[in-house]
Amino acid sequence: MEQVFGRPKALSEKRLHYCPGCTHGIIHRLVAEAIDDLGIQDKTIGVAPVGCAVLAYDYFNLDFQQAAHGRAPAVATGIKRVLPDRFVFTYQGDGDLASIGMAEIVHAAARGEKITVIFINNAIYGMTGGQMAPTSLPGQKTTTSPYGRDINTVGYPIRVAEMLTTLDGPAYISRVSVHDPKHINKAKEAIRKAFEVQIQGLGFSLVEVLSTCPTNWGLSPREALKWLEENMIPYYPLGVFKSPEEVSKVGA
Amino acid sequence: MAKVIFDSERCKGCELCVSVCPRGIIRMSNTLNSQGYHSAEVVEQDKCISCAFCARICPDTVIEVYRETKGKVS
Numbered sequence: 001m002e003q004v005f006g007r008p009k010a011l012s013e014k015r016l017h018y019c020p021g022c023t024h025g026i027i028h029r030l031v032a033e034a035i036d037d038l039g040i041q042d043k044t045i046g047v048a049p050v051g052c053a054v055l056a057y058d059y060f061n062l063d064f065q066q067a068a069h070g071r072a073p074a075v076a077t078g079i080k081r082v083l084p085d086r087f088v089f090t091y092q093g094d095g096d097l098a099s100i101g102m103a104e105i106v107h108a109a110a111r112g113e114k115i116t117v118i119f120i121n122n123a124i125y126g127m128t129g130g131q132m133a134p135t136s137l138p139g140q141k142t143t144t145s146p147y148g149r150d151i152n153t154v155g156y157p158i159r160v161a162e163m164l165t166t167l168d169g170p171a172y173i174s175r176v177s178v179h180d181p182k183h184i185n186k187a188k189e190a191i192r193k194a195f196e197v198q199i200q201g202l203g204f205s206l207v208e209v210l211s212t213c214p215t216n217w218g219l220s221p222r223e224a225l226k227w228l229e230e231n232m233i234p235y236y237p238l239g240v241f242k243s244p245e246e247v248s249k250v251g252a
Numbered sequence: 253m254a255k256v257i258f259d260s261e262r263c264k265g266c267e268l269c270v271s272v273c274p275r276g277i278i279r280m281s282n283t284l285n286s287q288g289y290h291s292a293e294v295v296e297q298d299k300c301i302s303c304a305f306c307a308r309i310c311p312d313t314v315i316e317v318y319r320e321t322k323g324k325v326s
Contacts, residue, residue: 001318002318003317004317004319005308007313011313016312019264025310026310026311178309180272180309181308181309
């Protein structure tokens with residue numbers, strides 16, 4: 001018998017505190033698998049956010065730094081500039097990256113910092129109890145939009161990947177989802193590509209991963225994956241928005 | 253020998269593995285683990301095709317998957 005699937009080395013044995021069916025666990029594993037595949041475990045430094053993934057440093061067998069809310073890209077910038085031979089990534093949710101941390105992510109991307117950002121978008125604030133996020137969909141019911149998100153008073157959700165793609169700094173930007181095994185494999189490829197961009201020193205890379213929050217969406221884990229597929233993907237289309245080939249064309 | 257091994261103590265009973273198994277052989281145990289969840293299990297190991305869909309979608313890395321080594325080297 002040969003092993004087809006097991007725990008990646010970069011993922012620690014510690015049990016995850018996430019709710020049952022939360023896709024954070026899948027994405028943690030994909031990041032660890034990508035790091036294993038590239039053989040960069042000893043040279044990788046992660047930056048943890050504030051949010052449900054605040055304890056991410058316990059879950060990886062990697063060096064980690066905890067950042068203040070939303071400031072992970074600024075902290076990663078500092079680490080990467082001081083230690084340019086290390087591979088630095090941030091792991092941030094939508095409340096962290098797209099709300100309080102919007103300035104930091106936009107400017108890190110605009111500066112073309114050679115870091116990798118794993119951006120988890122589940123259209124809601126998870127840790128604090130299911131409040132409306134900048135990414136909550138029009139009409140989506142949350143604890144702070146009990147009648148559904150009203151775009152006339154609170155405006156529209158932000159498509160972070162597309163917005164950052166308009167900047168010249170980023171080298172690689174894509175959006176993936178983890179709602180079924182096929183898309184999970186594609187998400188892993190995207191995360192590995194983002195790290196490869198950093199290894200080659202090509203510039204800023206970001207992968208937006210559509211994720212679920214069964215608890216705060218009020219759905220079972222299986223229903224949540226279906227809700228993601230049917231509601232989030234139409235608003236947040238999957239795909240590669242910017243890749244190193246495009247970057248090289250711009251420079252030509 | 254088992255092709256798919258569940259670390260039942262880590263399982264939170266989310267049933268995502270059940271939803272993706274192409275052979276429909278994963279079921280939830282009648283007993284509770286120490287966290288208080290009904291953990292997933294496979295009894296009919298011989299029906300498993302080692303596709304690892306269950307392991308890929310499992311958020312808690314509960315599952316290890318094995319496949320029989322082929323007799324000939326391809």
